[in-house]
Structure formats: C-alpha cells, structure tokens
Amino acid sequence: MKVIIVGAGEVGYHIASRLASENKNVVVIDKDPDSLRRVSENLDVQVINASGSSPTVLEEAGIKSAEILLAVTNSDESNLVACLVANMLSPATKKLARIRSSDYDDYHEMFKKEAPYIDTVINPEIEVVNTIQRLMKVPCAVDMGELAGGRVIFVGLVLDEKSPMSGVKLMDFGAMFGQSRPLIAAVVRNEELIVPRGHHILEPGDLIYFICEHGRLEETLRLFDKDVRPVKRVMIVGGGRIGHRLAKSLESQAIQTKIIESDMARCKFLAERMNKTIVLNGDGSDQKLLIDENVRDTDVVIALTHDEETNILVSLLAKNLGAHTTITKVSKFSYFPLMSTIGLKKVVSPRLSAISTILHDVRKGKVLTAVSLLREEAEMIEAMALETSAITGKPLKKIAFPKGAILVSIIRNDIIMIPTGESIVEHGDKIIIFARRQAVSKLEKMLTVKLEFF
Structure with a gap:
C-alpha cells in the first residue's frame, strides 16, 4: 500500500x-x-x-x-x-x-x-466530543468505545482491590459468572500491555479492557463492583470550539453546565449562543473560583483549554477539591505516559481521535471500524469475514493468530457470541479483534487471504 x-x-x-x-x-x-x-x-x-x-x-x-x-x-x-x-x-x-x-x-x-x-x-473535534460524552455515561471508565453500530461496547477500567475479579484466573470466569461473564481483551499492568490467556490472573490496579453487549453494560459493570451514575452537573474549563460544541450537546440533554473561559470576548460570544449554559469569565486554574462554583458538587470537570499544562493543573485541582471525576484534553503525545502516573486516567486527544478515524480507512480487508487504543499501542478492529481470509472455515484453536492478537467476538445473524476454541468463523460473519500494534500488519493479511503464520 x-x-x-x-x-x-x-x-x-x-x-x-x-x-x-x-x-x-x-x-x-x-x-x-x-x-x-x-x-x-x-x-x-x-x-x-x-x-x-x-x-x-x-x-x-x-x-x-x-x-x-x-x-x-x-x-x-x-x-x-x-x-x-x-x-x-x-x-x-x-x-x-x-x-x-x-x-x-x-x-x-x-x-x-x-x-x-x-x-x-x-473532524477530530466532533470525534473528541463524542468520546467525552461516552466517558460521561460511564464515570468509572477510563476509556470506552462502540462497535457493530453501537451494539458492542468496549470499556477500559481500573480494577479495585474489592472487585470480585481480583486474584481470579481468566479460565475460571465461566464457572464464576456463567454466560454473563465479560470477555477480557487486554490488561495493562505497570505500563505493560498484555493480551491475556486463560492462565492470566487479574490483579488490583490493572487497567482492564473488556467487551460486552450494549444492553448488558450495567450488569457487566456490577461484576466489577462498579455502577453507572447519571451525570447531572458538568463544569467545562475552556470555551473554545470543543467546549462550545460540548456545551451545546449537553444543553440538549438537560445537563446543568457551566463554562469557565478566560477571554472576555469569547465569553460574550458563548453567552450569545447558549440557552441554559452558565458562562463565567475567569481562570479555571484559580482554586478560589473553583471552590466558589461548587466544584465538589460537580459530577464531571472537563479541562479543554488550548494549553496542555493548564488542563492538567485544572484536573488535578478539581480532583483535590472533590470533583467526582475529571476529563483532560491533551494533544502532546509525549505527555500521555505521564497522565496515569499523576492520577489523571481519563484523557482525550483530538489528534488521537483523528488518527482512529484515519486508521479505519487505511486498513486492508473488509474493515468496518478500527479504533486506536492505549496511546496507539493497540487497535480494536471490526471486520467482515471474507471467504478468502485465513480466519474462516476452521475452529479457532487451529488458527495461528499473530502474537498479540485475540478474537474477542463473532456476530452472526445479529447474534453476538463470545468465541471459544471450537468456534468457527463463517463467511459473512462480523468479527471483532483486539491487536497490539506489532500484530496489525500480519492481521491485515490474515483478514484478506488464506496465509499461515508462525
């Protein structure tokens, strides 16, 4: 190519x-x-x-x-x-x-x-607004996306010590949770990405990526001892194009929204175009202003200024002052590894959103969706199984997947299945695959033609 x-x-x-x-x-x-x-x-x-x-x-x-x-x-x-x-x-x-x-x-x-x-x-700004709103729907998630037209959800969350899944081998999930068990696609431990197998044991502090049907999301989160709490109050720091887009969308959802913007002319621009959103002129990194605006009673604080360092400072201050959760916009890729270290796990990036959109069109084979994850270290790929591809016509246990890739779901006749070693992918099935960056090239060939891999 x-x-x-x-x-x-x-x-x-x-x-x-x-x-x-x-x-x-x-x-x-x-x-x-x-x-x-x-x-x-x-x-x-x-x-x-x-x-x-x-x-x-x-x-x-x-x-x-x-x-x-x-x-x-x-x-x-x-x-x-x-x-x-x-x-x-x-x-x-x-x-x-x-x-x-x-x-x-x-x-x-x-x-x-x-x-x-x-x-x-x-339009990376539209994509990043969509990402923010998905994260707001599941406050406990640090990453979230949709596949198969929204019918399949993938969620990234940090495993707590009190979670019933802590210390459990993946091969024991079936006995513990039955058909409601989630499929664990990836584990990040000590900054290392692991594509888990049955013998892997989940540990507190792991960042877990799991797959489930949209209608079973709340049920699956309860298995992790997590819940979905509706967002009622949002504070946006930064009234630029993304902040404006997000506030307009939140207004249509009847969510109480405040925007803090340092530029007076921009505040006037926003005030003229908003219906219910409160627009405040001030410095979002001013601790007194955040306290005066009841940041501790805010469900989500979203830092969207044009300055990376300001966004990080705002999120840290808001967390320290009692905000339930924060979402931080960061564009510099070099900052990504630092974010979880300082306690900011919910990070969005217009540039990364643009890259995910581009990857969808670049991928070979009949790829329907490709989402970049974990600072571009991995992808979640949704594809149509072709008759000519190496993945069709035989049990999965007999298919040599590239190292770092795992088939996480098969969709056939609108039925979503968690695959086993005996499962056979048929021509016309939709399949969802999690793959490390290094495995994508071989995986593309595998989705296109019948090849064997070592």
Whole structure:
C-alpha cells in the first residue's frame, strides 16, 4: 500500500510513524522544513518539502500509484484543495481531508455526495466530543468505545482491590459468572500491555479492557463492583470550539453546565449562543473560583483549554477539591505516559481521535471500524469475514493468530457470541479483534487471504 500524507504536523507525523512501522510505502509532503526534518530523522519514509496542493508535487510523490491521500495540514482550505487536485490526477485514489471549522459541519455529507473528490471528512473535534460524552455515561471508565453500530461496547477500567475479579484466573470466569461473564481483551499492568490467556490472573490496579453487549453494560459493570451514575452537573474549563460544541450537546440533554473561559470576548460570544449554559469569565486554574462554583458538587470537570499544562493543573485541582471525576484534553503525545502516573486516567486527544478515524480507512480487508487504543499501542478492529481470509472455515484453536492478537467476538445473524476454541468463523460473519500494534500488519493479511503464520 502506498499512502501520501499532506501535512507533517502531529497527526501527519504519527500516522506516518504508524504506517511506516507496518511496512507501508509512505510519502510525507509539507512546506515547513523543520516539521519535515523531524519526520526524515525519525521515520523511514520519503519526504518532499513543497506544497501538497501542487499538481506537480503530487505527481512527483506518485499520486497515480497511491491508494490513499491523507490531507491533514492545519489549514482546512489547503486540505480541500489537495484532495481536489489529487482527484483530478488520480480519481481512483481514496482521499481523506481533516476539516475542523464548524462552518463546514452541515456540509460533510454534501462533500462526499456532491464533491466526490473527498471520500472521508475527518473532524477530530466532533470525534473528541463524542468520546467525552461516552466517558460521561460511564464515570468509572477510563476509556470506552462502540462497535457493530453501537451494539458492542468496549470499556477500559481500573480494577479495585474489592472487585470480585481480583486474584481470579481468566479460565475460571465461566464457572464464576456463567454466560454473563465479560470477555477480557487486554490488561495493562505497570505500563505493560498484555493480551491475556486463560492462565492470566487479574490483579488490583490493572487497567482492564473488556467487551460486552450494549444492553448488558450495567450488569457487566456490577461484576466489577462498579455502577453507572447519571451525570447531572458538568463544569467545562475552556470555551473554545470543543467546549462550545460540548456545551451545546449537553444543553440538549438537560445537563446543568457551566463554562469557565478566560477571554472576555469569547465569553460574550458563548453567552450569545447558549440557552441554559452558565458562562463565567475567569481562570479555571484559580482554586478560589473553583471552590466558589461548587466544584465538589460537580459530577464531571472537563479541562479543554488550548494549553496542555493548564488542563492538567485544572484536573488535578478539581480532583483535590472533590470533583467526582475529571476529563483532560491533551494533544502532546509525549505527555500521555505521564497522565496515569499523576492520577489523571481519563484523557482525550483530538489528534488521537483523528488518527482512529484515519486508521479505519487505511486498513486492508473488509474493515468496518478500527479504533486506536492505549496511546496507539493497540487497535480494536471490526471486520467482515471474507471467504478468502485465513480466519474462516476452521475452529479457532487451529488458527495461528499473530502474537498479540485475540478474537474477542463473532456476530452472526445479529447474534453476538463470545468465541471459544471450537468456534468457527463463517463467511459473512462480523468479527471483532483486539491487536497490539506489532500484530496489525500480519492481521491485515490474515483478514484478506488464506496465509499461515508462525
């Protein structure tokens, strides 16, 4: 697969890193020599210092032989033009554009229907708002996502000492919990990602990723001694585009919402456009202001300013002052490993949301959904089982899955099944697979053609 990436910023760099590690042919185009230097010094990819919307440059990059063009610069207009020019030169190339301005929100579908030079519109701000709202629905979760059209849920939560699952071998789950048992897809222990097998024992402090049917989420959480508490009061610190989008959505759900924003002009802008949300002008990292606004009675404090350090400080202060839970927006990937260490486990990132959306379109085989997890260390992949793939037609115990990959669910005729070694995937089944980053390349081949793996 050949992929051309226009834009060498954080999203472009990390997508290039991800695809290069999977032995894909990657070309990165950017006008900024400093951004390109970072790419060329750290990644095994081709770089071109020029405008990605230039037809001459795109031809030099090999657009006619590229399967995918990703336009992910910081300019919506540049991304649109790059896709337009790419379509003129190579209509068969799939084109994805990152478009962040809310001015385009109502036109995403129109772009794909009326302007066929864009196959997928990526708005990381919309995706991160969706992620925040999923986390708000399950306050005990540190990560959560939906697959199979929302019918299957994956949840990441930290195992408590009092949990009945602490000290239990996975092979004993069936005897303890019967058919209601959750399927454990991954365990993170001491920053190490483990794809567990039957002999693994769960320990307090483990970050557990499990899979369950949407309708059985509350029942499954009770097995972990967790519950779902409805969110009634929310405080948003930072009234930028994401804060504005989130507040508008919360208003429609009748959730009491406050926004704290330091810029007075932005406060006036927000106040004119909100119906029930309280807009306050102030510093969200001011301890006295948080106390005055009853942060201890707030269900969720969400730090969404443009400054990473401010978001971290706000979340730490809010936790210390008694807020039930916090959600922190962080864009710098280098900060991610530090967050759980300082006690901030619920972290969202527009850039990571953009990467998850892009991965869906990049994956080979009939992939329906691909969600990046654990700071890009793993993926949850939903795919259609093809007749030609190595995964169909024989018991799972006879299939040599790549190391670090596990089949976690089979969906057949709208019935969701937890697989066993005797289960057989049939042509047309939907399957959900958890895979470490290193296993994805082999897994793609496995989903496409009948190959054997060691």
